[in-house]
Amino acid sequence: LEQNFRRVEGxxxxxxxxxxxxxxxxxxxxxxRLAAREDTADERH
Incomplete structure (x- = not known):
């Protein structure tokens, strides 16, 4: 992948x-794992 996308999770x-x-x-x-992280972030806001 191009360098800009090498570290994009998922x-x-x-x-x-x-x-x-x-x-x-x-x-x-x-x-x-990413979905669980999003759920946790939503609960904090």
């Missing part, structure tokens, strides 16, 4: 689709 990589567009590949192992 993104594992990227691929070029058949039509030339770029699609991000999600890190499915990180999604529950």
């Amino acid at each position: 993104i594992a990589g990227a691929t070029i689709m058949g039509d030339g567009s770029v699609a991000l590949i999600l890190d499915v192992d990180a999604l529950p």
Whole structure:
């Protein structure tokens, strides 16, 4: 990945689709952890 996206949690990589567009590949192992963190942040506000 480009340097800007290397440390974005929840993104594992990227691929070029058949039509030339770029699609991000999600890190499915990180999604529950990120969702739990969002729930905790919502409770504090």
